[in-house]
Amino acid sequence: MKLKKLLEKVEKFLSADPDTQASERKKVRELLRALKDKEKALRRQLEEIEDGEERESLRTRLDVVRAQRMKGVERIKTLRKKKAL
Amino acid sequence: MTRKQLFVPTVLLGLAIVLWFASDYMEIAVGVAFFLFGMHCLEEGFKVFTGGTLERVLRRSTDRLWKCLLFGTASTTVMQSSTLVSLITISFVSAEMIALAAGIGIIMGANIGTTTGAWLIAGLGLRVNIAAYAMPMLVFGVVMLMQNAKGVKGAGYLLMGAGFLFFGIHYMKEGFDTFQGAMDLSAYSMSGLAGVLMFTLIGMLMTVIMQSSHASLLIIITALAAGQVSYENALAMAIGANLGSAITTALGGLAANIGGRRLAAAHVIFNVISAAVAITFIGQLSWLVGWLASLIGIRPDDYLLQLALFHTIFNVLGVVILVPVVGVLASALERWIKPAPQSSEQPLYLYADALETPETAVTAVRKEVQHLFDNASGLIAHGISLKRSTIDSDASLQEAIAATRRHFPLDIEAAYEEKIKSLHSEIVGFIASARSQKNLEAVSDELYALRQASRDVAEAVKGMKHLHTNLVQYGLSENTAVRAKYDAIRLRLGKLLRQLRQLMQGETGELPALEVDAARVDLHKTSRKMLDELDELIRSHKLRPAIATSIMNDENYLMQIASNLLDAAQVVLAGGAVDLKDGLSLDRIELKELASQQEATGRPK
Numbered sequence: 206m207k208l209k210k211l212l213e214k215v216e217k218f219l220s221a222d223p224d225t226q227a228s229e230r231k232k233v234r235e236l237l238r239a240l241k242d243k244e245k246a247l248r249r250q251l252e253e254i255e256d257g258e259e260r261e262s263l264r265t266r267l268d269v270v271r272a273q274r275m276k277g278v279e280r281i282k283t284l285r286k287k288k289a290l
Numbered sequence: 291m292t293r294k295q296l297f298v299p300t301v302l303l304g305l306a307i308v309l310w311f312a313s314d315y316m317e318i319a320v321g322v323a324f325f326l327f328g329m330h331c332l333e334e335g336f337k338v339f340t341g342g343t344l345e346r347v348l349r350r351s352t353d354r355l356w357k358c359l360l361f362g363t364a365s366t367t368v369m370q371s372s373t374l375v376s377l378i379t380i381s382f383v384s385a386e387m388i389a390l391a392a393g394i395g396i397i398m399g400a401n402i403g404t405t406t407g408a409w410l411i412a413g414l415g416l417r418v419n420i421a422a423y424a425m426p427m428l429v430f431g432v433v434m435l436m437q438n439a440k441g442v443k444g445a446g447y448l449l450m451g452a453g454f455l456f457f458g459i460h461y462m463k464e465g466f467d468t469f470q471g472a473m474d475l476s477a478y479s480m481s482g483l484a485g486v487l488m489f490t491l492i493g494m495l496m497t498v499i500m501q502s503s504h505a506s507l508l509i510i511i512t513a514l515a516a517g518q519v520s521y522e523n524a525l526a527m528a529i530g531a532n533l534g535s536a537i538t539t540a541l542g543g544l545a546a547n548i549g550g551r552r553l554a555a556a557h558v559i560f561n562v563i564s565a566a567v568a569i570t571f572i573g574q575l576s577w578l579v580g581w582l583a584s585l586i587g588i589r590p591d592d593y594l595l596q597l598a599l600f601h602t603i604f605n606v607l608g609v610v611i612l613v614p615v616v617g618v619l620a621s622a623l624e625r626w627i628k629p630a631p632q633s634s635e636q637p638l639y640l641y642a643d644a645l646e647t648p649e650t651a652v653t654a655v656r657k658e659v660q661h662l663f664d665n666a667s668g669l670i671a672h673g674i675s676l677k678r679s680t681i682d683s684d685a686s687l688q689e690a691i692a693a694t695r696r697h698f699p700l701d702i703e704a705a706y707e708e709k710i711k712s713l714h715s716e717i718v719g720f721i722a723s724a725r726s727q728k729n730l731e732a733v734s735d736e737l738y739a740l741r742q743a744s745r746d747v748a749e750a751v752k753g754m755k756h757l758h759t760n761l762v763q764y765g766l767s768e769n770t771a772v773r774a775k776y777d778a779i780r781l782r783l784g785k786l787l788r789q790l791r792q793l794m795q796g797e798t799g800e801l802p803a804l805e806v807d808a809a810r811v812d813l814h815k816t817s818r819k820m821l822d823e824l825d826e827l828i829r830s831h832k833l834r835p836a837i838a839t840s841i842m843n844d845e846n847y848l849m850q851i852a853s854n855l856l857d858a859a860q861v862v863l864a865g866g867a868v869d870l871k872d873g874l875s876l877d878r879i880e881l882k883e884l885a886s887q888q889e890a891t892g893r894p895k
Contacts, residue, residue, distance in 0.1 A: 266808040
């Protein structure tokens with residue numbers, strides 16, 4: 206049993222690609238930052254617009270940005286876990 | 291048999307006869323063959339290392355003309371192949387990854403870089419016994435070539451290339467030494483303008499036949515070293531070699547698209563102007579060479595180095611003359627060389643040279659899918675009886691739809707065959723060729739995604755065929771409830787086309803994945819709303835169930851068309867980071883959930 210675990214650890218260590226993982230984390234963080242900025246901009250626009258149809262469209266985009274950001278945060282967590290292993 | 295098919299057998303037969311009856315030429319011919327094979331190996335070796343680095347440097351080196359010149363000079367000096375640099379530059383200009391003026395700058399720099407070859411041959415090649423260095427290079431090169439690692443294999447090609455180049459120079463030198471005893475070509479030397487023109491022509495023909503100005507210069511320098519040609523005639527031959535290389539590029543450019551043809555034309559103009567100036571002022575240039583040679587310590591009787599100096603001076607002179615007018619030349623070429631009038635189904639970006647590097651292959655396919663997308667958008671706009679110009683403008687789509695009195699005449703089946711299917715087939719064929727090439731393995735997934743995007747566009751148009759039939763039948767119905775529903779379908783499709791056009795033109799910021807997902811949520815919401823309204827109309831007997839079913843079917847076609855267009859747009863707009871952007875985009879289940887949540891709360895959160 207010990208040997209099996211040891212072999213698994215060795216395999217994980219050998220198959221890990223720290224550079225690729227680090228670069229992906231960096232890219233997701235950049236994208237999250239851009240989404241956050243977009244969310245702020247959409248909120249500002251929403252305060253200024255009265256028109257019903259346009260308001261609804263802005264709210265949809267705001268919901269999508271939020272959902273995409275949540276996905277990105279989950280992605281970062283997964284990548285962090287991978288790094289820790 | 292065509293003339294082209296006859297050319298190679300004729301050359302081979304002529305060569306066989308010459309080598310059979312005049313064995314003195316054998317060593318010279320072997321030298322040229324080794325030299326050319328060496329250059330081929332070098333190009334192969336550098337191609338292994340161009341999987342990104344050269345392209346990245348090239349893209350960064352094109353914002354200023356001096357950077358373009360420096361890049362052209364440096365890369366050609368290192369690689370000793372202006373052909374490879376020209377080829378990659380043509381691919382980049384053709385794929386519109388760099389501007390024509392930047393491409394001209396690189397080609398001019400490459401012309402200066404190629405002159406270092408003459409210095410190497412004259413300065414080192416004929417003075418040192420380089421064959422002694424060639425042997426270990428070939429041994430190590432072959433061993434490295436047998437390895438699986440890409441980098442080691444590439445280094446093996448480079449070593450073999452340098453080894454064969456050295457052997458080529460050695461055999462040429464030996465060949466001319468032997469030849470000297472048998473025949474004296476210097477007896478045919480000519481002076482005056484006739485001599486200059488005659489030997490320029492000979493130099494040009496040599497380069498066109500061997501497809502390498504380097505090989506021509508090697509022959510010229512070794513012939514000069516052996517005393518077979520006079521110094522004056524050798525200068526003219528060097529001018530001819532330059533002209534010949536422009537013809538080689540021009541032939542290559544013919545196979546490229548409009549950008550490649552413009553660049554090839556610029557290369558010809560540059561070399562013709564340099565040659566004309568050099569021929570006109572050959573006396574003055576010879577004097578300048580002598581003066582500069584004495585300044586930098588070249589002996590007056592060292593004609594080999596003086597020839598190399600002449601080669602450099604007249605190429606630099608050409609650059610100096612043309613640098614101030616590069617911008618003007620580029621705009622003039624864009625005016626003179628225009629795409630031949632052709633129907634829109636012809637591919638605009640797919641050409642053989644685009645397969646040279648992964649970046650150009652992906653960019654060419656991406657642009658072609660965008661072209662297909664553009665054709666499809668036009669066709670779908672006509673299908674819902676809206677002008678393309680209306681979609682492209684800020685005019686109210688609602689008003690345009692309400693004002694429709696008759697449908698646009700459109701044979702959608704024929705238009706699909708002519709504008710969509712043929713182009714889609716070309717894209718599929720090109721991707722199939724690309725996927726069979728080893729150097730493009732790294733971008734295989736991206737090409738696969740683009741092939742799917744092309745298919746999605748074709749499917750969208752197929753969906754439009756079905757929708758169009760019912761639109762023509764019921765779209766302008768006297769029944770206001772029916773007309774209103776078909777108007778709503780047309781409006782949603784029109785809005786989507788406008789939104790996608792803005793996305794494709796980068797008018798909506800840097801987050802296309804957000805816009806695409808938002809458009810999908812909107813579609814789901816409006817679709818549910820329409821189906822609910824149809825139920826209500828049936829219940830209140832304002833609409834017969836048979837007509838309501840037709841509208842529901844058409845609503846379904848609309849959703850298919852929209853979904854296909856959005857899928858394609860997502861891939862085209864991803865621009866190389868397919869995995870990452872797909873990772874943050876919402877999947878179909880998440881989108882439906884979001885639409886349902888918004889409906890459940892009565893309004894979006």
